[in-house]
Amino acid sequence: MAQTQSTSSHRRLVAVVTAIAVVIILVLLSAFVWPRWAVKSSDESASSPSQSQTSKAATPTVSATALPTDASTLLKTMPDSVQNFARIKADAATDWSSANPIEEYTVVYSTGDSAKDVTLKVAQWSTADDAKKQYDALAATLTGEELGSGNVKVSGSTTGSYVVKTDAADANKASALWQNGTVVLQASGEKTAVQQFYKQFPL
CATH class of the missing domain: 1.20.5 (Single alpha-helices involved in coiled-coils or other helix-helix interfaces)
Structure with missing residues (x-):
């Protein structure tokens, strides 16, 4: 047992x-x-x-400059920052005055490294057709190597076009030009900075 x-x-x-x-x-x-x-x-x-x-990288190392208290609606759409670029200057401009825009500005964005500052020109017209004429005229002046192009779409609808080209006189610089409805924008500066900037710009 x-x-x-x-x-x-x-x-x-x-x-x-x-x-x-x-x-x-x-x-x-x-x-x-x-x-x-x-x-x-x-x-x-x-x-x-x-x-x-x-x-x-997406956090600016410099502070954005405040817009004037009487800033227009268009100027107010210019963001304080775009990734690590902060708005450091915004002034009325007349570079495209011959095309009779309603308003026009030059806005500078910086990472703190002035060599990579991006200068943004922005203007608005009363109609998308007038804006398209200015876009086409400006696009014809960009003669460097093409880095990208296509349509600008908002909510699935095409509202304009864009093209990005190097500076014909300096391959290390570039310009991104785009139309969105009645607004035309052109960002210029160091090539890598411009490519990073325009892809993230909200307008």
Whole structure:
């Protein structure tokens, strides 16, 4: 009888140990094989630094200059910042006065590095057709290498066109020109800065 009890206890012990071993193996498999909850994926480790850099890069290091209290609606649409570019200057302009815009401004955006400042010219016309005429006239003056072009779309509808070209006299500089409805904008400056700026500009 004692021998039978001992054998039974031994079997139970073996079963318990086996069950524990199986659980441990399953835990290890789930941790390191699938779904690998204990292993930090290479995608996560690779994306974390770039996400941190992007967040850091998107924060201006200089303060935006306030707009005048009597700023027009058009001027108020010029954002304080575009990623790491902050608005440091905004003045009335007359560069495109021959095309008879309703209003026109020159707005300068900076990262704090003056070599990468972006100068934005913006003007508004009474009709989209008048704005298109000015866009076409300005586009004809851009004779450098084309970096991009296409349609400007708002809520799925085409509201204008855009073209980006290097400066014919200096390949390290570029201009991005676009029309959005009755508004025409042209951003000029260092090539990389211009490409970064116009892609993120909200208007």
